[in-house]
Amino acid sequence: MNGLIELEREVISTGRCTGCGACTTFCPRMKKTRALPNAQTIRGLFRGERTRVNCDECETCYNVCPASPSLDRSLLKEETIGDTIPLFLAGQITDKRLHELSHDGGIATAITEYLLSKGERVAVTVEDRRYPLKTLHTTLRAPGEATSAAGTRYGTTPNTLSLREDPACFIGLGCHITAIRRAESKGLIKPPLLIGLFCMRNINYQNLLKLLGKKGVKREDVREIRIEENHVKIKRRGDPDSDLAVSLEEVRDLFRDECRFCPDFTAELADISIGSTGTPDGWSTIIIRTRRGRELIERLVESGAIRTTDTVNRDAIERLAKLKIQESEKPAAPTSPGREPLSP
Numbered sequence: 001m002n003g004l005i006e007l008e009r010e011v012i013s014t015g016r017c018t019g020c021g022a023c024t025t026f027c028p029r030m031k032k033t034r035a036l037p038n039a040q041t042i043r044g045l046f047r048g049e050r051t052r053v054n055c056d057e058c059e060t061c062y063n064v065c066p067a068s069p070s071l072d073r074s075l076l077k078e079e080t081i082g083d084t085i086p087l088f089l090a091g092q093i094t095d096k097r098l099h100e101l102s103h104d105g106g107i108a109t110a111i112t113e114y115l116l117s118k119g120e121r122v123a124v125t126v127e128d129r130r131y132p133l134k135t136l137h138t139t140l141r142a143p144g145e146a147t148s149a150a151g152t153r154y155g156t157t158p159n160t161l162s163l164r165e166d167p168a169c170f171i172g173l174g175c176h177i178t179a180i181r182r183a184e185s186k187g188l189i190k191p192p193l194l195i196g197l198f199c200m201r202n203i204n205y206q207n208l209l210k211l212l213g214k215k216g217v218k219r220e221d222v223r224e225i226r227i228e229e230n231h232v233k234i235k236r237r238g239d240p241d242s243d244l245a246v247s248l249e250e251v252r253d254l255f256r257d258e259c260r261f262c263p264d265f266t267a268e269l270a271d272i273s274i275g276s277t278g279t280p281d282g283w284s285t286i287i288i289r290t291r292r293g294r295e296l297i298e299r300l301v302e303s304g305a306i307r308t309t310d311t312v313n314r315d316a317i318e319r320l321a322k323l324k325i326q327e328s329e330k331p332a333a334p335t336s337p338g339r340e341p342l343s344p
């Protein structure tokens, strides 16, 4: 039996939970709540103390969890179509204004805006206006809204919850995409088009605030954060001379602990993966992995929304992908004190 108790014992108590939200999204008892899965919610859920729902031990939460140590990744192979897929491309959005707002080549923004213009919904991550630099998941619906999601924000959102709004396309990180594919393999969902972003590591919001405090930077003054050339680059609004570069060595505890266990640099189970590595500044690397991913990119090229070339440094991508797998295989740290597993 692998259910809620095992999820708590093997994932949450061991610091592996990525906060992807999938256990909550797919739990038949939790469908009507937005409560986030953490040790408290899970305890409340199990005992019926907080949420007044009782676990009926259906095992769904454990089965969809991307961080469960028993995940057999070989069950989740990408679709292979002859020798054309996976296909590596460099891509760039053609709209100059949107390109400027985007992280790199603006391919995620181009996909979002294209689908919105066709009347489709797109699940994305934006900045929470109430708390600068904090991430928030949302579903966009109207043409013109893609600008709100353009650019990289560090932080994890339980954006699998957006699946309840039936989007045609979902943009997220490897951990989100794996959860959705696991749900698909259990017949729980017919996934929307899945766009996965490359991800080596993610930032812990509270530790980011501490770093900004230490450097005397107000969070509302930060325009952009980038991780480049072994540095965290903090770019401020207005004055480019006041940008900061902090070496990764100096900020080891900035990163989310659970990312150490994650082997998935390129969001391998997406229909299309997008990242910076492998292409020059101002371009995005696109890995097309499935037929429907290829069809979408072809439609974008035909419509003139993006331009592509086939000049990609695959070695650089493969090197980081291997490194991520190696790092994830290092022995796990002991269970954090004070986060005792539930007893059955």
Ligand SMILES: Cc1cc2nc3c(=O)[nH]c(=O)nc-3n(C[C@H](O)[C@H](O)[C@H](O)COP(=O)(O)OP(=O)(O)OC[C@H]3O[C@@H](n4cnc5c(N)ncnc54)[C@H](O)[C@@H]3O)c2cc1C
Binding pocket: 101, 102, 103, 104, 105, 106, 107, 108, 109, 110, 112, 123, 124, 125, 126, 135, 149, 150, 151, 152, 153, 154, 155, 156, 157, 171, 172, 173, 197, 198, 199, 200, 201, 202, 203, 274, 275, 276, 277, 284, 285
């Ligand atoms: C946490 C994180 C770590 C990353 N690490 C790497 C890396 O190590 N190497 C690498 O090559 N690329 C990395 N990327 C990907 C890179 O930063 C760009 O997102 C990617 O290249 C797409 O660029 P773009 O110009 O097409 O995106 P844009 O057109 O600017 O669109 C950005 C898209 O990212 C989504 N997004 C923004 N923040 C988040 C978030 N926190 N969670 C989920 N979705 C989000 C938005 O919804 C939007 O769809 C990372 C991205 C994130 C979010």
Ligand code: SF4
Binding pocket: 003, 004, 023, 026, 027, 028, 029, 030, 045, 054, 055, 056, 057, 058, 059, 060, 061, 062
């Ligand atoms: S009802 Fe099923 S999915 Fe929900 S918490 Fe219990 S075992 Fe997990």
Ligand code: SF4
Binding pocket: 007, 011, 012, 016, 017, 018, 019, 020, 021, 022, 023, 024, 037, 061, 064, 065, 066, 067, 068, 179
């Ligand atoms: S499904 Fe996601 S949110 Fe739930 S325990 Fe696993 S990693 Fe955490």
Ligand code: SF4
Binding pocket: 018, 156, 173, 174, 175, 176, 199, 200, 201, 202, 256, 258, 259, 262, 263, 264
């Ligand atoms: S490193 Fe892995 S677990 Fe961490 S945010 Fe990125 S995809 Fe998710």
